[in-house]
Amino acid sequence: MRTQRVFVYEYLSGGGLVGGEDGDDEELLEEGIAMRDALLEDLADVPWLRVSAATGSGPVPAMAGVHWARPREQESPHDFVLRQAASHDLSWIVAPETGGLLGCMRKLVGPMRWIGCDSVAIRVASSKLATLEHLARHGLPTPLDACSAREATRWVVKPDDGAGALHTRVHDALADAKADLRQRQRMNASATLEPWVEGEAMSLSLLCGRQRTELLSVNRQQLRLAADGAVHFSGVCHGAIGLDDARAALLQRLARDVALALPGLRGCVGIDLVWHPVRGPVLIEVNPRLTSAFVGLSQRLGRRLALEALEPFARLEVLHAA
Incomplete structure (x- = not known):
């Protein structure tokens, strides 16, 4: 299997959460970071993966083999994802369905580079x-x-x-x-x-x-x-x-x-x-999509669940490229 370039974008920790008015921002951001890090821990140090992960303005943990990407100044989440997806083989996007965001992200990434549910499942489950x-x-x-x-x-x-x-x-x-x-x-x-x-x-x-x-x-x-x-x-x-x-x-x-x-x-x-x-x-x-219940699950089961979820998409990508 050839090396696969994978972009991981969790919306809240990747710069999508900007000064809300609900008073829940800090808690939501913590959940987002936990989901992102759990996903990355499963994908880190896999020989055939080159992993890039999105981060906003905060500090990032030291994870072997993970390259961190930040949005440009004034760059919208949509433009950031579109730019990163274009330079990666696959993109794993964790975003809420609110306002059709998850479905929109799938359209930006495109079906051949998308890790996750198809557009019909996302559209139905978004309501x-x-x-x-x-x-x-x-x-x-x-x-x-x-x-x-x-x-x-x-x-x-x-x-x-x-x-x-x-x-x-x-x-x-x-x-x-x-x-x-x-x-x-x-x-x-x-x-x-x-x-x-x-x-x-x-x-x-x-x-x-x-x-x-x-x-x-x-x-x-x-x-x-x-x-x-x-x-x-x-x-x-x-x-x-x-x-x-x-x-x-x-x-x-x-x-x-x-x-x-x-x-x-x-x-x-x-x-x-x-x-x-x-x-x-x-x-x-x-x-x-991946939820907060995923955090800690790989460790509890002794499996790299995110890697198991990704592998079928990587094989499809290789076949498509051939």
């Missing part, structure tokens, strides 16, 4: 409502089904293309939820309303390929509801359910069903769900 409607059409359990609507005692309003739990609020009355939704729509904010599913918040870490979807870890999401209904995300407990647990077999089948419904899922992917005490798993959203 929480579109994702649930799509999965429901394939017979998978979601908050949109009749059972959830009938049993609901609370409702949640959240950004339709948001990341994490930012701007997510739970309401005890449907009328209040609808008023919240209307207010966001008046402000031209992306928003969706759905029944709040009671139960244990979980996430699945997957490695998706053309022939196989592997469940790597079943995680517990640490969520807290404030008195005003605001939802706060405080991290992930990895491996909360062992893969030898009886529930894991059902979750593995569910993961495969999601991959069949969205056949363009590739590489490191996350699924958020709630384990309802009676109904079992109910799907909440699909993250068509």
Whole structure:
């Protein structure tokens, strides 16, 4: 295999996060740096890889074999990614779906140099409502089904293309939820309303390929509801359910069903769900990219997961070049 030049760009740590107004910037940046470094640790010192990684203005860790690239002064994230992608064989972009950002980055990089999900999977998963409607059409359990609507005692309003739990609020009355939704729509904010599913918040870490979807870890999401209904995300407990647990077999089948419904899922992917005490798993959203649950997972499993995810794309690139 010839040497492959790979560009790693994590949006938040690569200069994309510029002075927000939510007060969450520092926490988001820490998550971004952790994802970037976990990915790079898996790719560092691989003989057939030359890895470049994006960084903003802050310091960078010493990683053998990693070249650090910074945006030029006044260079936009889109222009920076376009410039770097042109000089690399492959690009691994970790960016939120918000505002169509991830999908836009894929267009800039181009399908032959892109590491990750295809454009259809990204487009569907970039909308929480579109994702649930799509999965429901394939017979998978979601908050949109009749059972959830009938049993609901609370409702949640959240950004339709948001990341994490930012701007997510739970309401005890449907009328209040609808008023919240209307207010966001008046402000031209992306928003969706759905029944709040009671139960244990979980996430699945997957490695998706053309022939196989592997469940790597079943995680517990640490969520807290404030008195005003605001939802706060405080991290992930990895491996909360062992893969030898009886529930894991059902979750593995569910993961495969999601991959069949969205056949363009590739590489490191996350699924958020709630384990309802009676109904079992109910799907909440699909993250068509590497997520914060990936951090520490390679070490725990004793595998270079990012390298495993990258290898199929590298082989395709070689064939294309030939």
